[in-house]
Amino acid sequence: MHKTAKIYVAGHRGMVGSAIVRNLKEKGYDNIITRSSAELDLRNQAAVAEFFALEKPEYVFLAAAKVGGIVANNTYRADFLYENLMIEANIIHQAYLNEVTKLMFLGSSCIYPKFAPQPMTEDDLLTGTLEQTNEPYAIAKIAGIKLCEAYRDQYGCNFISGMPTNLYGPNDNYNLQNSHVLPALIRKFHEAKVAGKEEVEIWGDGSPMREFMHVDDLGEACVFLMENYDGKQFVNIGVGEDVSIKELALTVKEVVGFEGDLVFDTSKPSGTPRKLMNVSRLQEAGYKHKIDLRDGIEQVYEDFLTNIDKYLAGERVVAG
Numbered sequence: 001m002h003k004t005a006k007i008y009v010a011g012h013r014g015m016v017g018s019a020i021v022r023n024l025k026e027k028g029y030d031n032i033i034t035r036s037s038a039e040l041d042l043r044n045q046a047a048v049a050e051f052f053a054l055e056k057p058e059y060v061f062l063a064a065a066k067v068g069g070i071v072a073n074n075t076y077r078a079d080f081l082y083e084n085l086m087i088e089a090n091i092i093h094q095a096y097l098n099e100v101t102k103l104m105f106l107g108s109s110c111i112y113p114k115f116a117p118q119p120m121t122e123d124d125l126l127t128g129t130l131e132q133t134n135e136p137y138a139i140a141k142i143a144g145i146k147l148c149e150a151y152r153d154q155y156g157c158n159f160i161s162g163m164p165t166n167l168y169g170p171n172d173n174y175n176l177q178n179s180h181v182l183p184a185l186i187r188k189f190h191e192a193k194v195a196g197k198e199e200v201e202i203w204g205d206g207s208p209m210r211e212f213m214h215v216d217d218l219g220e221a222c223v224f225l226m227e228n229y230d231g232k233q234f235v236n237i238g239v240g241e242d243v244s245i246k247e248l249a250l251t252v253k254e255v256v257g258f259e260g261d262l263v264f265d266t267s268k269p270s271g272t273p274r275k276l277m278n279v280s281r282l283q284e285a286g287y288k289h290k291i292d293l294r295d296g297i298e299q300v301y302e303d304f305l306t307n308i309d310k311y312l313a314g315e316r317v318v319a320g
Helices: 015-026 045-055 070-075 077-097 132-155 181-195 215-228 245-256 280-285 293-306 308-312
Strands: 007-010 059-062 102-106 159-164 166-168 199-203 212-214 235-237 261-265
Touching (some): 007 015, 045 077, 059 077, 059 215, 070 077, 077 102, 077 132, 102 215, 132 159, 159 215, 166 181, 166 215, 166 293, 181 199, 181 245, 181 293, 199 245, 212 293, 215 235, 245 261, 245 293
Parallel strands (some): 007 059, 059 102, 102 159, 159 235, 166 212, 199 261
16 A cells, blocks of 8 residues: 555444544554444445445545444344445445455454364354354354455455454443444443442353453554455454453453452343354464553553543544
8 A cells, every 4th residue: 555545444433443543643644534324324325326326435444334333233233234235335345346456344253163173263253053143243253255256266356354363452342232342341440449348240251261362452453454465365363362250350340449359240142152253364474462451451541531421422532
């Protein structure tokens, strides 16, 4: 990518898209095109066609998606499948029609079978049954990978895909009804500290192992792959290390400065025992994450405190 290349980041207001924009700007790319969902409905085929014909981007990061936690995924199954299929199909097809130089599609680690061997390699895709609760979202993401592969096979398009692990960072979701585990823990411990509570309850027994990547590392990895990787095979994007939920909770407790106790509610589900990415393909391509988990949590807690009113009102905060 040359520094004046016209780059479209779809989903620039989300946690992932905003991190990609931050990294592009840091690297000196300043011809970045964005559209909010109010300005461009990516589910609308005619609107997306008109946008591509008008703007003619050279590079596309496809980070737009309908996302949510386990409850939302399981409740709005039709919406998650339909909307994500429409978004990716419209953008990928228009990227082909408008002769985009290169496109990067971003998926999710939920594409892997529920009982995939650990750590999960790219070859484990489609080798078993998916987790039922987020199956529609996973199928949409798998379709995106296969669209990129098919347009490459049939038309020679340089369309690549990256599959991120669990993410955290600026512009995360702190709504306790549908947030992921790390932001939920930050909010729980912060509110317990402020209220002077003696204990914080954690769902499950704390034994499941999870991998966490700071979204700024993901943003950097995406730009790195766009600059350096042209393979058909999608690439896992993660840190290749995991921690137990108990270890994670203890680290968050320390960073927040909560003095009370942890109580594990073993009547609540613990979830899948382990979900770890094999990131050897990413590292062989030349990228390794930079932000360790403790430092990342400290940065995120600082960001949470700075933007606490917006986060607790349920708004997204776009940094940078």
